[in-house]
Amino acid sequence: MKGLLPLCRGLYTLGSPQARRKAGIVGSQCGFCGTVSNRKPQTQPRFGLLFDIDGVLIRGRMPIPAAKKAFQKLVNSQGQFVVPVVFVTNAGNCLRQKKADQMSHILGVPITQDQVIMSHSPLRMFKSYHDKCVLVSGQGPVLDIAKNLGFENVVTIDMLRESFPLLDMVDHNRRPKLPSVAVGNLPKVEAVILFGEPIRWETHLQLIVDVLLTNGNLGGAHQSPTRAHLPLLACNMDLLWMAEAQSPRFGHGTFLVCLENIYKKITGTEVEYEALMGKPSELTYHFAEYLIRGQAIERQWKHPITSLYAIGDNLMTDIYGANLYNRYLEERVSRKRHEAVAKMAVAAGSSSTTTTRTTTTTTTSQEGEMDHAWESELASPSATSCKSVLVCTGVYNPSTEAPSSSSSSSSSSSSSTSADRHRETVFHGHRDFRFDPELVAPGHVVLDVDEAVDFIFEKENFVPQ
Numbered sequence: 454m455k456g457l458l459p460l461c462r463g464l465y466t467l468g469s470p471q472a473r474r475k476a477g478i479v480g481s482q483c484g485f486c487g488t489v490s491n492r493k494p495q496t497q498p499r500f501g502l503l504f505d506i507d508g509v510l511i512r513g514r515m516p517i518p519a520a521k522k523a524f525q526k527l528v529n530s531q532g533q534f535v536v537p538v539v540f541v542t543n544a545g546n547c548l549r550q551k552k553a554d555q556m557s558h559i560l561g562v563p564i565t566q567d568q569v570i571m572s573h574s575p576l577r578m579f580k581s582y583h584d585k586c587v588l589v590s591g592q593g594p595v596l597d598i599a600k601n602l603g604f605e606n607v608v609t610i611d612m613l614r615e616s617f618p619l620l621d622m623v624d625h626n627r628r629p630k631l632p633s634v635a636v637g638n639l640p641k642v643e644a645v646i647l648f649g650e651p652i653r654w655e656t657h658l659q660l661i662v663d664v665l666l667t668n669g670n671l672g673g674a675h676q677s678p679t680r681a682h683l684p685l686l687a688c689n690m691d692l693l694w695m696a697e698a699q700s701p702r703f704g705h706g707t708f709l710v711c712l713e714n715i716y717k718k719i720t721g722t723e724v725e726y727e728a729l730m731g732k733p734s735e736l737t738y739h740f741a742e743y744l745i746r747g748q749a750i751e752r753q754w755k756h757p758i759t760s761l762y763a764i765g766d767n768l769m770t771d772i773y774g775a776n777l778y779n780r781y782l783e784e785r786v787s788r789k790r791h792e793a794v795a796k797m798a799v800a801a802g803s804s805s806t807t808t809t810r811t812t813t814t815t816t817t818s819q820e821g822e823m824d825h826a827w828e829s830e831l832a833s834p835s836a837t838s839c840k841s842v843l844v845c846t847g848v849y850n851p852s853t854e855a856p857s858s859s860s861s862s863s864s865s866s867s868s869s870t871s872a873d874r875h876r877e878t879v880f881h882g883h884r885d886f887r888f889d890p891e892l893v894a895p896g897h898v899v900l901d902v903d904e905a906v907d908f909i910f911e912k913e914n915f916v917p918q
Contacts (some may be wrong), residue, residue, distance in 0.1 A: 477648035490629055500760040500807045501537040501745035501836075502527075502909065503738070503775070506544070506556070508847015509902050510765035513697035513861060516559045517846050519901035526917070527688045535917035536569060537748035537758060538739045543600025543689040543704070543731040543770060545572040545649035546593035563591040569779060570703075572731030573648050575740045578830045579686070579728065586640045588613070588664055590657050591648030598648060608639055610651070613660050617671050620663055623655040642669035644684040644727075647712075650705040658712055658915055665716065665724070678720045684727040690883040691731070695847040706883060714849055726885065733774025733886060735781050738763070738839060743831040760913070761839040764905045766892045769881040773840035776892045786837050842905045843895035851898075 504510060510520040529535050540556060549566040554767045557564045576582075583603040589595045590610055599607040616639050618629045642664050651657040665682040666675040671840050693706035716724040731737055742761060749758050763778075765771020845851045899905045909915075 460822060462499070489727050496537040496916055496918050497756055497913060498755045499756045499758060499911070500762060500909070500913050500915075501742075501758045502540065502906075503539050503541045503741050503839075504762040504902070505732075505763075505765035505767070505771050505847075506540055506542040506552075508695035508849075509557070509764055509844055510540075511559060511848070512695060515697060517700065517901065519846070519903035521560060523901075523903040524562050525907045526910070529917065532563050533752075534562075534748070537745045537752075539570060539744045539748075540564070540568060541570045541737065541741050541763070543691045543694070545591060545598075545688050545705070545731070547571070548594070549574065553572045554878070557647040567747070570737060570741050570744065572737070573598060573602060575645075575730045576604075576686070576688070578647070578736075578740075581776055582644055582684070582686070584645075586669075587590050587644045587646050588642045588661070589646045589648060590651055592650070593648075595648055603867075604646075606640065606710060608642060610657050610660055612639060613664075613671065614656065619658055620671065621656045623659065623913060624653075642683065643670075643688065647687040647705070647709070648687070649689050650708045651702070654708060654711065657708075658715060659797050661712060662716060662719065665705040666720070678722050681725065685724065686728045687726055687730070687752070689730060690733070690886075691767070692883075693767075693848060697768065701848050706881075709883065715815050720721045720822050723873040729883065729885060732765075732767075732770040732880070732894075733777055735774075736780050738778035739831060739834065740866045742834045742839075746835055748802075757835040758836050759835060761836050762842055762905075762909050763839055764842045764848050764902060766844050768843070768849060768895070772841045772843055772895045773882060773886065773892045776894070776896075779839040779841070780836055780892075782834065783840060785834075840896045842897045842898055842899060842908070844905060846901050868893075897918060 480907055482587070510517060524883075525535055527536060527538060540552070542552065544552065549569045552571065553564045553566045553569045556569070577651075580603065584605055586606040586608060587604055588597065588608045588610070589599050589604075591598075595609055596607055622628055645661060645664055654855055660671075663671055663675070666678070667673050668676065669683055687705075687709060689705040690709065692706035692710070693701035694704045696702050713724050716722075728736070738761075739886075742758075745758055747759065761775075763771060763775035763777070843849055882888065897908060899904075
């Protein structure tokens with residue numbers, strides 16, 4: 454697989470996409486098949502771009518050099534994006550507006566909060582929890598974040614510590630100096646929401662487990678887990694993420710591993726999640742598609758956005774999530790087509806009407822539940838595909854990892870099998886997301902985000918106005 458990256462780089466040495474577009478040449482050449490297309494250049498986009506941030510556009514607080522170059526191609530002279538763009542990050546320690554301001558400053562282009570999805574953004578759709586008393590864990594302005602998302606009755610870990618000072622005992626220096634009793638003036642916790650990795654892991658782990666095992670009544674003792682614990686919603690499943698250091702750092706996914714194993718060690722049962730948000734959750738990508746669609750409508754572009762390109766640096770979140778959402782979109786198209794055929798058969802008075810109707814009901818009733826839950830809030834997606842693009846500037850290291858790119862056939866089946874076995878052994882995805890070699894195989898591998906934009910423009914035969 455070491456030959457994969459040079460092969461992908463070779464895609465761009467076959468001819469400069471920028472030069473061909475500027476010259477008005479309509480033919481485009483594919484670096485893998487060598488065929489030439491004479492499609493008419495597209496001046497209005499039929500595609501949208503989903504950008505990961507850490508490892509793709511920045512490393513810690515430092516911009517990746519290719520990022521500014523890429524975004525100069527995405528914004529016209531009036532400061533408007535020439536294609537719909539959404540930033541999809543698993544960070545969850547600030548409000549969307551602050552992240553938009555940060556990215557505007559770093560990239561030198563105007564970015565609004567409606568172009569940003571934090572890991573917790575889909576919680577806006579969980580309206581049934583907005584009036585419940587929720588315990589939130591994370592760092593940064595967690596109260597402001599929760600209220601901005603619509604939650605009305607919020608309790609933080611620090612508030613629990615103050616009301617129940619005897620519960621946090623790991624750090625001897627933080628133990629009560631004098632005998633104290635629980636203040637107990639907080640309402641009963643009805644759900645737990647994990648925004649991101651906290652600062653004092655031992656405190657958060659202890660109090661979250663306490664809440665789960667007391668059913669929200671921290672004044673009492675732990676109960677046997679004979680029934681389901683309180684609803685637990687978690688954002689950001691990244692085991693690792695890329696900052697300025699040479700190697701990846703622990704992410705919120707590592708914190709979740711700790712929580713899951715502690716809970717199971719104490720109770721003998723698995724902790725269960727009501728919902729998991731952030732990449733690679735399909736829910737996050739559906740929310741991103743909704744924002745992409747909204748930008749296209751606002752700009753009054755006449756063509757619907759049918760293709761998404763997700764650009765990321767992490768096989769286990771960015772690539773897995775994009776491929777998972779692509780699978781959902783493909784299955785949705787297939788299911789809708791099947792339903793249309795069934796309706797046509799019914800309208801034509803087919804002799805198998807009863808069987809068709811029964812089959813359609815059986816196959817779509819459960820599969821459509823997810824569609825109904827999303828689409829009741831966001832409406833049906835216009836996208837029919839979501840293609841994954843892997844960059845080599847972040848978590849993914851081409852010298853140590855070997856992705857089985859679906860755009861390359863340079864590796865033998867035996868080496869692919871060996872690589873698949875290796876990835877399965879060290880699968881960094883969340884416990885509730887099974888390993889699937891197809892889901893961690895990027896559609897395309899490029900050096901950096903600038904090459905990604907060039908590749909996508911070339912593939913879409915797009916000439917920005």
